Amino acid sequence: MTALLEMRDVHVSFSGFQAVAGLNLTVEQGELRCLIGPNGAGKTTALDAICGKARAAAGEILYRNHDITRWQEYLIARLGIGRKFQVPSVFKDLTVRENLRVAYCKKLGVFHNLVRGHNGDSVDGLEKLAELVGLKDELHRPARRLSHGQTQWLEAALLVAQDADLILMDEPTAGMTSAETHKTAELFNRLKGRHTLIVVEHDMGFVREIGDTISVMHQGRILAEGKIAEIEQNPEVKRAYLGSGGISGA
Amino acid sequence: MKPSNYARWRLAGYLLFCVVIMIFPLILNNDYLLNKYMRYLVFGILSAALSFSWGYTGILNLGQAVSFGLGSYAMAMALKLRTIPIQTGAKGLPDFMVWNNVKTLPWFWEPFHSYAFAIFAGVAAPMLLALLLGWFMFRGRITGVFVAIITLAMLVVVNLLIIDQQKYTGGFNGITDLTTLKLFGITFDAYSSNTYYLIAGTLCVVLLGGLAITQTKTGLILQAIRDDENRVRYFGYDVAAYQNFAFTVSAGIAGLAGMLYTLVMEFASPTFLAVPLSLSIVIWCAVGGRGSLIGAALGAILVTGVQGNLSESPTFLDTWMLVMGAIFIAVVLFLPKGLISLIDIAVEALNRRRNRAHGGQSKRPTMNMNDVALQGSKPMREV
Amino acid sequence: MADTLNQVFTGLSIASILLLVSLGLAIIYGTMGVINLAHGEFVMLGAYSVWFLQKTFGLNLLICVVFAFFMVAGVGWLIERLIVQHLYKRPLDTILATWGVGVILQQSIRLSAGAKLRYIKMPNWLTKAVPLFGVDVSAYRIFIFALTVALLAFTYFLITRTRYGFRLRAVTQNAEVARCFGINAARVYGLTFAYGAGLAGVAGALIGPLKSVAPDMGTSIVVDAFMVVVVGGVSSLLGTVASAGLLGELSGLLAYLYNDTLAKALVFFGVVILIRFRPEGMFTVRVRRG
Numbered sequence: 001m002t003a004l005l006e007m008r009d010v011h012v013s014f015s016g017f018q019a020v021a022g023l024n025l026t027v028e029q030g031e032l033r034c035l036i037g038p039n040g041a042g043k044t045t046a047l048d049a050i051c052g053k054a055r056a057a058a059g060e061i062l063y064r065n066h067d068i069t070r071w072q073e074y075l076i077a078r079l080g081i082g083r084k085f086q087v088p089s090v091f092k093d094l095t096v097r098e099n100l101r102v103a104y105c106k107k108l109g110v111f112h113n114l115v116r117g118h119n120g121d122s123v124d125g126l127e128k129l130a131e132l133v134g135l136k137d138e139l140h141r142p143a144r145r146l147s148h149g150q151t152q153w154l155e156a157a158l159l160v161a162q163d164a165d166l167i168l169m170d171e172p173t174a175g176m177t178s179a180e181t182h183k184t185a186e187l188f189n190r191l192k193g194r195h196t197l198i199v200v201e202h203d204m205g206f207v208r209e210i211g212d213t214i215s216v217m218h219q220g221r222i223l224a225e226g227k228i229a230e231i232e233q234n235p236e237v238k239r240a241y242l243g244s245g246g247i248s249g250a
Numbered sequence: 251m252k253p254s255n256y257a258r259w260r261l262a263g264y265l266l267f268c269v270v271i272m273i274f275p276l277i278l279n280n281d282y283l284l285n286k287y288m289r290y291l292v293f294g295i296l297s298a299a300l301s302f303s304w305g306y307t308g309i310l311n312l313g314q315a316v317s318f319g320l321g322s323y324a325m326a327m328a329l330k331l332r333t334i335p336i337q338t339g340a341k342g343l344p345d346f347m348v349w350n351n352v353k354t355l356p357w358f359w360e361p362f363h364s365y366a367f368a369i370f371a372g373v374a375a376p377m378l379l380a381l382l383l384g385w386f387m388f389r390g391r392i393t394g395v396f397v398a399i400i401t402l403a404m405l406v407v408v409n410l411l412i413i414d415q416q417k418y419t420g421g422f423n424g425i426t427d428l429t430t431l432k433l434f435g436i437t438f439d440a441y442s443s444n445t446y447y448l449i450a451g452t453l454c455v456v457l458l459g460g461l462a463i464t465q466t467k468t469g470l471i472l473q474a475i476r477d478d479e480n481r482v483r484y485f486g487y488d489v490a491a492y493q494n495f496a497f498t499v500s501a502g503i504a505g506l507a508g509m510l511y512t513l514v515m516e517f518a519s520p521t522f523l524a525v526p527l528s529l530s531i532v533i534w535c536a537v538g539g540r541g542s543l544i545g546a547a548l549g550a551i552l553v554t555g556v557q558g559n560l561s562e563s564p565t566f567l568d569t570w571m572l573v574m575g576a577i578f579i580a581v582v583l584f585l586p587k588g589l590i591s592l593i594d595i596a597v598e599a600l601n602r603r604r605n606r607a608h609g610g611q612s613k614r615p616t617m618n619m620n621d622v623a624l625q626g627s628k629p630m631r632e633v
Numbered sequence: 634m635a636d637t638l639n640q641v642f643t644g645l646s647i648a649s650i651l652l653l654v655s656l657g658l659a660i661i662y663g664t665m666g667v668i669n670l671a672h673g674e675f676v677m678l679g680a681y682s683v684w685f686l687q688k689t690f691g692l693n694l695l696i697c698v699v700f701a702f703f704m705v706a707g708v709g710w711l712i713e714r715l716i717v718q719h720l721y722k723r724p725l726d727t728i729l730a731t732w733g734v735g736v737i738l739q740q741s742i743r744l745s746a747g748a749k750l751r752y753i754k755m756p757n758w759l760t761k762a763v764p765l766f767g768v769d770v771s772a773y774r775i776f777i778f779a780l781t782v783a784l785l786a787f788t789y790f791l792i793t794r795t796r797y798g799f800r801l802r803a804v805t806q807n808a809e810v811a812r813c814f815g816i817n818a819a820r821v822y823g824l825t826f827a828y829g830a831g832l833a834g835v836a837g838a839l840i841g842p843l844k845s846v847a848p849d850m851g852t853s854i855v856v857d858a859f860m861v862v863v864v865g866g867v868s869s870l871l872g873t874v875a876s877a878g879l880l881g882e883l884s885g886l887l888a889y890l891y892n893d894t895l896a897k898a899l900v901f902f903g904v905v906i907l908i909r910f911r912p913e914g915m916f917t918v919r920v921r922r923g
Binding site: 390404414525575 | 912
């Protein structure tokens with residue numbers, strides 16, 4: 001069976017700096033892959049390359065046999081790839097409810113949404129989703145008034161609403177308490193299987209809770225790959241993280 | 251206030267406004283004043299059109315006057331060709347063409363013998379131009395600031411072109427001495443209530459229709475684009491198509507307003523296609539409330555109404571413009587959502603007082619994993 | 634041959650005027666990200682200050698130019714401190730506010746100096762035509778060209794060799810980090826805006842004798858200047874120079890073939906097509922903004 005996502009020898013550079021230098025990554029359908037690595041390893045850039053935010057200078061990115069390397073980001077999104085960014089990006093001037101409505105993006109055409117826009121946006125589903133992330137009472141509130149934690153939940157809800165097959169998450173637990181992190185792990189574990197997830201993370205406790213396979217990036221390419229136990233024993237990984245007290249303290 | 255109540259009150263406000271402007275002629279018995287008020291209403295349509303593009307979608311069209319002017323010229327051309335022979339000179343040519351030694355009617359004037367074509371062109375020409383310019387700008391991912399500059403540049407260029415090609419367009423003087431529009435047996439004289447009802451009716455349709463559009467999913471996406479256009483792309487929406495839609499619809503409505511303006515003023519002039527007017531539109535929209543169709547319309551009516559009632563002398567107008575410039579800056583700095591947002595601020599204050607009276611409640615965000623099951627798989631994605 | 638040379642010289646003259654007018658705008662936009670729609674009015678103010686000084690004190694044009702620089706720079710500094718500094722986080726609103734400022738400036742002049750066209754006298758020793766490679770070129774235009782080059786060199790020196798220029802570059806790259814190093818970003822912004830305005834004032838003073846002076850002369854100028862900035866990109870002075878050169882020669886040629894209006898229209902269409910396929914301008918290197 002062909003993999004869902006395959007990155008072959010991908011290079012991405014910014015003004016001469018090679019953020020991603022020869023990245024090879026294969027992700028199977030239904031997986032929950034964690035992408036970890038020291039700062040500057042190129043993890044976020046790897047996600048950027050997949051979803052079309054950054055242009056790969058060389059290499060190939062294949063998704064379900066489509067070569068999406070040079071595709072524009074909205075076309076990539078239509079194939080079923082969703083992205084959560086490091087910097088919270090919800091629509092600040094829209095209410096929570098409106099944010100969620102935007103994320104229900106099965107129908108994308110201007111004229112379709114003009115005349116029959118409400119079909120496919122089940123109000124019921126939207127309210128259940130809001131309840132799932134604890135925002136049921138905030139549906140009318142403009143997103144800029146939400147707390148940091150609430151914003152993170154809203155972002156997660158947007159991704160669930162988008163119902164992408166491949167979901168790219170960039171540091172989803174940043175700024176969360178351990179209770180919130182635990183709940184996020186539960187959510188991810190429920191999502192995997194039907195969805196495929198690639199999660200960039202620093203919190204090793206979280207990674208341990210959710211990760212099957214872990215890919216470690218360093219200096220723009222994959223350093224090691226395997227289950228959490230193997231990774232923790234890997235001497236090269238330890239060296240890459242040198243100075244951070246080993247990956248358990250990363 | 252609950253959201254559904256807010257929507258109801260807003261609709262009531264729009265309807266009330268429509269009723270007021272429609273019954274206005276019954277109260278007023280002065281034809282000259284009626285003509286003045288018609289002008290203000292036309293500006294209201296124009297300002298509301300800009301609000302659709304700017305306030306809702308974030309596209310600041312500094313060249314809105316281009317669409318307005320094109321519409322106005324379209325109507326003027328049609329009326330000119332029907333003006334009695336004394337005005338049009340020999341061989342049915344408009345007088346300014348005769349003065350410029352033009353021998354035959356240019357091909358692009360010919361279709362304007364038909365009112366149907368003229369009315370169609372008055373709306374379609376601005377829309378086509380907007381579509382074309384929009385294709386270049388939005389597909390090129392040009393952002394808000396540069397869109398503003400380019401639309402301004404387009405305005406300057408079109409203005410120069412119209413003045414330059416005076417043998418076809420009447421140059422500085424524009425197209426004057428027009429006959430009165432007679433359509434479906436109704437005469438639309440500049441001082442008759444027929445014209446007033448036409449304009450007021452159009453304003454009502456634009457406001458209510460526009461409100462309806464903003465309530466659709468498309469309207470929502472437009473606002474999301476204003477908020478963060480890049481984020482919208484990552485959901486799969488073709489942002490350029492939506493931007494083009496808003497930009498083009500706004501241009502079409504402005505063209506419509508232009509045609510009505512020719513009826514009110516009884517001429518078309520390059521000043522309808524000029525920077526001072528475009529600037530004024532932006533000011534009305536900003537002062538009234540760029541994010542609200544009715545706010546924008548009220549802004550136009552208020553500003554031009556006050557201006558019209560104070561004086562018509564050139565010195566006054568210059569001073570007025572200076573004062574408006576200052577008010578504009580003040581609005582941009584301190585009240586960016588315009589005067590209409592004062593309503594929202596008042597409602598907020600009332601809500602806060604009511605909440606405090608009932609004892610505030612704050613909730614910690616929690617996730618309810620147990621009670622709720624995630625939805626099953628959804629049908630295939632369609633575009 | 635003489636015809637071509639004439640064309641080239643005309644184009645160069647137009648290009649130098651374009652550069653003169655755009656330099657201030659490019660600096661302000663490039664360093665502060667501020668689109669100053671009042672730029673045309675700054676040019677207009679420069680022209681009017683010269684007219685006023687000539688009328689009242691009978692001063693020589695060249696002295697008036699110096700005064701114009703400082704007068705308009707002062708106005709620019711005031712505007713930055715009072716209005717622009719509050720809007721750095723809102724670029725679209727900066728456009729609006731500066732447009733409003735432009736209106737106020739235009740109306741003030743209209744009310745004080747009147748809407749009639751005014752004329753500025755060229756210094757006598759520059760009114761002749763100078764033969765250059767067999768073509769007669771206006772001495773005044775050569776003078777403008779030379780002065781533009783001098784101003785360009787001075788600006789380059791200012792930005793690369795002085796302490797102010799160093800701070801300016803730091804703040805442009807990353808204002809937050811620059812502040813951490815003790816650089817007073819607010820003061821840098823104020824001075825930069827003033828400098829850009831002053832340059833516009835000089836431009837107005839110099840082009841005054843060539844075109845007639847009117848309160849609304851600014852609009853067309855600001856559009857031209859923006860075309861230069863859009864094509865040239867904002868990362869480097871060189872880009873602005875190259876862009877002004879290109880657009881200057883192009884307008885000159887088109888104006889010769891058709892007329893001024895058509896030239897402007899064609900250049901505009903050219904720019905629109907260009908940005909569709911190369912939105913960052915023709916001469917930009919991609920740089921991270923702070």
